[in-house]
Amino acid sequence: MNYPPLWLRILLWPLSYLYQGVVRIRRNWYERGFFSSFPLSGTVISIGNIEAGGTGKSPLTLELCRILKEQGAKPVILTRGYKSGLSSDESSVLLDQKVILQPQNTVNFVADEARMQAALLKDVPIILGRDRYSAAKRYLENFPNPTHWILDDGFQHQRIKRDIDIVLLDAKRPLDNGHCLPAGLLRESQHALKKADWVIFTRSETGYPDQEIKEYLNGFRVPWSSVAFLSGSPAPIRSDLPAWQSIPSWTLALGVAKPDRVESGIRHLGLNVAHRITVADHEIFDKKSLAECLKSSDALLTTEKDYWREKQYFDLLDKPVYLIPLSITWQEGPSFPEILRFLTENLRTK
Known part of the structure; x- marks a missing residue:
């Protein structure tokens, strides 16, 4: 630090x-x-x-x-939705990658952790709102008690x-x-x-x-x-991508609070990291910098949270994208x- x-x-x-x-x-x-x-x-x-x-x-x-x-x-997650773009009186609910309760005014909003949670947890509603008590009340007006x-x-x-x-x-x-x-x-x-x-x-x-x-x-x-x-082997975002062991060089893109910890966690894999791009936690990557790095590397490696923050961008890249899975011991x-x-x-x- x-x-x-x-x-x-x-x-x-x-x-x-x-x-x-x-x-x-x-x-x-x-x-x-x-x-x-x-x-x-x-x-x-x-x-x-x-x-x-x-x-x-x-x-x-x-x-x-x-x-x-x-x-x-039947749990629900109640989160502030940091940097989601929601105003102080707005709330939203995600379930299985879908928005099932829209914000009152905001059409497009970003919430990396909430989107990741909604993708990885089946049948667990994710309630977002800067005023979490009001967000919970609005949820209860529309859905059964958890x-x-x-x-x-x-x-x-x-x-x-x-x-x-x-x-x-x-x-x-x-x-x-x-x-x-x-x-x-x-x-x-x-x-x-x-x-x-x-x-x-x-x-x-x-x-x-x-x-x-x-x-x-x-x-x-x-x-x-x-x-x-414990960091696992790089996981491809699509089943048709080549095995990670065949990738000659990587661009590592991290937008988390402690990127050094993530990098040390994958060191045992022996990856050839040609470029390393970091931004602050929850921040958006600079697309020009990423594009420049990917010109001289063969694939991009990032965290699950970073991927879900900018899923649409990563899905459209012409280079393979892999995620760093975490397991808990x-x-x-x-x-x-x-x-x-x-x-x-x-x-x-x-």
């Missing part, structure tokens, strides 16, 4: 403490009832974090929904009452540099972790997390588990079925 120079961080520290104080007061006021939180029928499970940036919410949200479906539940609401990136979203709070931490840097925004990447101080019902350390394939953070959580009696994300602690069984048996009043 590239941080601002030390002198700039020193200047930003007062703003970080101010931000931290405001967030703490806001959470406290919700807990004391000065601000209203609204319930939803069914079980509300939040998957969130305390760091701004990728901690692996997407693969774990998919995993959670699949397990709930296997157990006979059994579970999966509140995507919901740890700081206090307006909706939740039954279960699952918080993800990057195993290698669980508390970043220890500072809140803007001097660091924390959205809340580490003390907010005591509000979690379960912590999952992600990207623990390199031997992390260390003992210090484990003992910190144990002091709050917050149970935890750890998972590793549970390491220390219980996996999702055991976590869900424990937490649903011990639901506590917030």
Whole structure:
């Protein structure tokens, strides 16, 4: 992670403490009832974090929904739809790659994670709305009640009452540099972790997390588990494309929060990466740069989330396109079925 120079961080520290104080007061006021939180029928499970940036919410949200479906539940995902193009009073619903509830005004909108989730999860509605409670109410006016609401990136979203709070931490840097925004990447101080019902350390394939953070959580009696994300062999977007082993050279295009982690995850494949293009998380690729790189490489490799953000563009390329599949391996602690069984048996009043 590239941080601002030390002198700039020193200047930003007062703003970080101010931000931290405001967030703490806001959470406290919700807990004391000065601000209203609204319930939803069914079980509300939040998957969130305390760091701004990728901690692996997407693969774990998919995993959670699949397990709930296997157990006979009818979950929905409720997400803000970051950079979707929806206005503050608009909402939409995706199901099996189709828009089944249109935004009120916006005709074309982009939501990479939601489109990916709708493509990879059968019969799981994806509800998008900057005002998630209003989006949920609009959904209920048109469709049956779900059994579970999966509140995507919901740890700081206090307006909706939740039954279960699952918080993800990057195993290698669980508390970043220890500072809140803007001097660091924390959205809340580490003390907010005591509000979690379960912590999952992600990207623990390199031997992390260390003992210090484990003992910190144990002091709050917050149970935890750890998972590793393993990158599989490049998967073609169409069945008629050649095997990935026959591709001489690649252009790697990444629009995720931590592109270095993705690249290190595919290093074991021995790919000849001729060009590497990165943009910020959720951003659109520069088409001229991509076209120039593809002139001197034989195929394009990208993530599933990047593909679904610009599916129409990638589908029309005259070079083969392959995706980087991710699998989850549970390491220390219980996996999702055991976590869900424990937490649903011990639901506590917030």
